[in-house]
Amino acid sequence: xxxxxxxxxxxxxxxxxxxxxxxxxxxxxxxxxxxxxxxxxxxxxxxxxxxxxxxxxxxxxxxxxxxxxxxxxxxxxxxxxxxxxxxxxxxxxxxxxxxxxxxxxxxxxxxxxxxxxxxxxxxxxxxxxxxxxxxxxxxxxxxxxxxxxxxxxxxxxxxxxxxxxxxxxxxxxxxxxxxxxxxxxxxxxxxxxxxxxxxxxxxxxxxxxxxxxxxxxxxxxxxxxxxxxxxxxxxxxxxxxxxxxxxxxxxxxxxxxxxxxxxxxxxxxxxxxxxxxxxxxxxxxxxxxxxxxxxxxxxxxxxxxxxxxxxxxxxxxxxxxxxxxxxxxxxxxxxxxxxxxxxxxxxxxxxxxxxxxxxxxxxxxxxxxxxxxxxxxxxxxxxxxxxxxxxxxxxxxxxxxxxxxxxxxxxxxxxxxxxxxxxxxxxxxxxxxxxxxxxxxxxxxxxxxxxxxxxxxxxxxxxxxxxxxxxxxxxxxxxxxxxxxxxxxxxxxxxxxxxxxxxxxxxxxxxxxxxxxxxxxxxxxxxxxxxxxxxxxxxxxxxxxxxxxxxxxxxxxxxxxxxxxxxxxxxxxxxxxxxxxxxxxxxxxxxxxxxxxxxxxx
Numbered sequence: 001x002x003x004x005x006x007x008x009x010x011x012x013x014x015x016x017x018x019x020x021x022x023x024x025x026x027x028x029x030x031x032x033x034x035x036x037x038x039x040x041x042x043x044x045x046x047x048x049x050x051x052x053x054x055x056x057x058x059x060x061x062x063x064x065x066x067x068x069x070x071x072x073x074x075x076x077x078x079x080x081x082x083x084x085x086x087x088x089x090x091x092x093x094x095x096x097x098x099x100x101x102x103x104x105x106x107x108x109x110x111x112x113x114x115x116x117x118x119x120x121x122x123x124x125x126x127x128x129x130x131x132x133x134x135x136x137x138x139x140x141x142x143x144x145x146x147x148x149x150x151x152x153x154x155x156x157x158x159x160x161x162x163x164x165x166x167x168x169x170x171x172x173x174x175x176x177x178x179x180x181x182x183x184x185x186x187x188x189x190x191x192x193x194x195x196x197x198x199x200x201x202x203x204x205x206x207x208x209x210x211x212x213x214x215x216x217x218x219x220x221x222x223x224x225x226x227x228x229x230x231x232x233x234x235x236x237x238x239x240x241x242x243x244x245x246x247x248x249x250x251x252x253x254x255x256x257x258x259x260x261x262x263x264x265x266x267x268x269x270x271x272x273x274x275x276x277x278x279x280x281x282x283x284x285x286x287x288x289x290x291x292x293x294x295x296x297x298x299x300x301x302x303x304x305x306x307x308x309x310x311x312x313x314x315x316x317x318x319x320x321x322x323x324x325x326x327x328x329x330x331x332x333x334x335x336x337x338x339x340x341x342x343x344x345x346x347x348x349x350x351x352x353x354x355x356x357x358x359x360x361x362x363x364x365x366x367x368x369x370x371x372x373x374x375x376x377x378x379x380x381x382x383x384x385x386x387x388x389x390x391x392x393x394x395x396x397x398x399x400x401x402x403x404x405x406x407x408x409x410x411x412x413x414x415x416x417x418x419x420x421x422x423x424x425x426x427x428x429x430x431x432x433x434x435x436x437x438x439x440x441x442x443x444x445x446x447x448x449x450x451x452x453x454x455x456x457x458x459x460x461x462x463x464x465x466x467x468x469x470x471x472x473x474x475x476x477x478x479x480x481x482x483x484x485x486x487x488x489x490x491x492x493x494x495x496x497x498x499x500x501x502x503x504x505x506x507x508x509x510x511x512x513x514x515x516x517x518x519x520x521x522x523x524x525x526x527x528x529x530x531x532x533x534x535x536x537x538x539x540x541x542x543x544x545x546x547x548x549x550x551x552x553x554x555x556x557x558x559x560x561x562x563x564x565x566x567x568x569x570x571x572x573x574x575x576x577x578x579x580x581x582x583x584x585x586x587x588x589x590x591x592x593x594x595x596x597x598x599x600x601x602x
Contacts, residue, residue, distance in 0.1 A: 036431050040448050043455075047424055090274060091285040091301075092228050092249050096199065096221025111184045111209070113161035118208065118262070119143065120188025125167070130177035136185060150174050160184065192260050194219045196268035197226030211257040212243045215266055226268045229288045233258050234265040246288075250301065273345040279316075280306040280353035289343050295332070296339035298349055308353040315339070318348035362482055364389050366490035367396035376482055382465075383472045383479045391469065397493040400541030400562045401467040404487040409461025420454040423447055464543040494541075494562040499524040501567035502531035511561040517548050520565055527567060535568035 038045075119141045125148070127133040133148045143156025150170055155163045164182050171180040187208045192215055195201050199220035206218060212233060222228060228245040240258070243266075247253040260266075271288050275298050278284045282303030289298060295315070299305070305313075314331040315338065321328050322344075332338040334351075360378070362385055364371045369390030376385060392398060427447055465478070467488070472479045497520050500506045504525025517538055521527065536548045541562035548565070559565075 039445070040427070041452065044424065044427075044448055044451055089224055089286070090228065090271060090288045091283075092245060092288075093222065093224065095249060096217065111160055111187070113159065115160045115184075115209065115259075116261070117155050117158055117160060117163055118188055121184055121208070122186035124183045124185045126181045127171065127175070127178050128181070129175075129179050131175055139188075147171065190260060190262040190264075192263075193265045194268070195265060197223045197270055198266075198268045199223050199226075206260075208260075208262075210260050212260065212266060213245070213248055213254075213257060215260065216245070222268050225270050227271045227288060229290055230269055230272070232265075232267040232269065233260075234267060235261065235263070244290075246301070273343065275343055275346075276348040277302040277350075278348070279350040280309045280313075281351070282306055292342060294340050294342055295349065296336075298343055298347075299339065305351060306353060308358060309334075309351055313351055313353070316350040316352075318350075319344055320346045358484070360482070360484040362485075363487045364490075365488070367393040367492055368490060369393055379481060381479045381481055382467065382488075385482065386467070386469070386472070392490060395492040396490045397541070397562065398468050398490065399560060400491045400494065401465060402489040402491070402543070403463045403465045403467070404461045404489075405463050405483060406461055406485045407483070408463050409459045412459035412461060413457075416454045416457050416459065420451045423451050423454070462543050466542065491562070497559055497561065498564040499567070500564065502528040502569050503567050504528060511559075515559065517559050517565055518550065520559065521567065530569050532568045532570035535570075537566050537568075539564040539566065 117139060119139050121139045122136060123139065123145060124134070124136050127148065131149065135148055137145055139145050139155060142154075144152040144154050146152050147167060147170065153167060153170060155166070158166065167182055168180050171178055189205050190208050190210070191203055191205050192210070193203055194215055198216075199222060201219070204215060204218050206214065210218075212231065216222070216231075228249075231243040231245065232239050233241045233243060241256070243256060243258065247256055273289050273291065274286055275289050276286045277298060281299070282305070284302060287298065287301045289301070295317070311334060313334055315334055317330050317332060318327055319330070320326070332341070358378070360376050361373050362376060363373050364385065368386075369392070371389065374385055374388060386392075465480075466472075467478075467490070495511050496508045497511055498506075498508045499520050503521060504527075507524050509520055509523050515523075517536075521536075527533065534549075537545050538548055538559065539545050541560055
């Protein structure tokens with residue numbers, strides 16, 4: 001409850017004081033510039049504040065609040081650990097990424113019957129029957145516990161189950177008609193040494209129910225060169241067993257967990273043997289292996305082969321020749337006899353996969369004879385799929401084909417984010433100049449709205465393609481290869497042209513082959529005073545965008561049905577900052593996406 005209260009309090013302070021703290025921390029801004037900042041939405045204001053590199057002490061206070069309650073600390077050397085950040089680490093090392101800063105013993109865990117009692121354990125003893133007595137008592141250093149009306153009973157070296165039977169027999173034989181129930185209410189603490197290549201070697205105090213894995217977690221696991229498969233447990237100067245953490249991590253086996261006793265030593269030795277497993281395995285990584293283990297054991301550590309490995313695939317083994325210490329590569333059959341070969345330290349195992357095993361699909365919609373979702377093999381091209389769909393219908397408007405690809409959508413979204421960052425930097429420059437040079441804070445409103453649109457936009461990933469049937473058959477470049485997740489929409493032939501932007505009346509006009517682009521603009525009421533006459537562009541049905549310029553030689557038939565004419569807003573240069581050059585390409589990208597969505601909707 002305390003941490004929740006602190007969290008609510010901190011975020012309440014953020015909401016109330018973030019802007020105030022910034023204003024006082026920015027002595028270089030005059031009141032006019034600060035008013036401009038206030039006019040921006042909160043999210044953009046914070047982003048711009050960060051770009052201006054303003055100090056904000058509130059962030060540090062938040063960290064202190066949460067660090068105060070945290071029981072986990074992140075290992076500094078693997079703060080950003082990932083598949084490529086720790087190439088030399090064996091599999092399982094990053095399992096201990098978060099190291100407990102404290103070990104809180106739990107009293108809610110059930111005590112097993114084979115738990116070995118010792119001094120410091122607290123027992124609750126209840127008599128019922130002829131006598132009704134309830135008492136809590138600790139086991140003394142000599143191993144005795146005092147039973148009411150009976151006296152001391154030695155429990156040294158007994159398990160919990162054996163101790164209960166002993167005390168029950170004592171009470172029943174001494175106090176006729178009285179029974180007893182015994183439970184453990186508090187476990188003693190034990191001290192255990194964790195040495196060797198542990199992440200934090202030292203003496204640890206923990207619950208008497210703790211096992212080796214508990215101790216490893218308390219100590220933050222092993223260091224980068226520490227073994228996870230040959231951890232020694234020493235008791236009374238003798239090695240009583242070896243612990244293999246892979247049994248727990250990869251198989252969920254806890255049979256080799258040893259319950260620790262006071263004074264035990266857990267010693268983590270150096271890693272002796274590693275094998276690198278790559279290629280078409282379910283869990284490729286670098287693994288530690290034990291002496292005598294085979295290639296088959298290594299394959300099992302990696303989870304076995306992936307589904308796309310054909311039975312005929314050969315296993316590639318790269319080993320160090322012990323004579324001259326050069327690497328040698330050999331190929332083994334995927335058979336029982338081949339994988340029984342023992343591993344050598346530094347081996348590398350790889351296996352190739354069949355690309356054709358992967359499922360790849362493409363979605364065809366609109367004016368196909370047989371639209372739907374089609375599977376395809378690696379290397380198949382767009383014409384192959386169109387033929388399987390029966391070709392286009394009579395109503396198909398191939399000039400307006402829409403082709404979407406996921407990788408393109410990701411690139412477009414990244415481009416929108418970069419554009420938003422660029423606009424925010426422009427606002428920083430404008431604020432630095434001062435509102436008097438740009439006509440007041442209202443000038444920031446259009447930029448602010450555009451930034452918001454860019455942050456919220458979800459690009460479709462449209463790729464400009466030419467899907468005219470004859471061109472696909474005759475031009476190898478047009479007949480491109482497919483990728484998984486591609487989508488094609490063929491609209492029916494439209495009969496309209498849209499005019500948007502800085503015109504009197506943004507509208508959609510009926511297509512007339514006798515009209516040119518500027519005549520469509522006239523039908524929309526002509527240009528506004530805010531229009532930029534040099535930044536008028538047309539989005540063709542296939543997604544291409546072109547700047548329009550008045551010319552005596554311009555063709556009236558330049559406009560195709562389904563085109564969108566966009567008239568940009570005029571923005572003047574402010575002390576070297578040309579907003580037109582920044583904004584026009586952004587508007588073109590947004591308009592192209594809008595045109596694609598409109599085409600699908602139609």
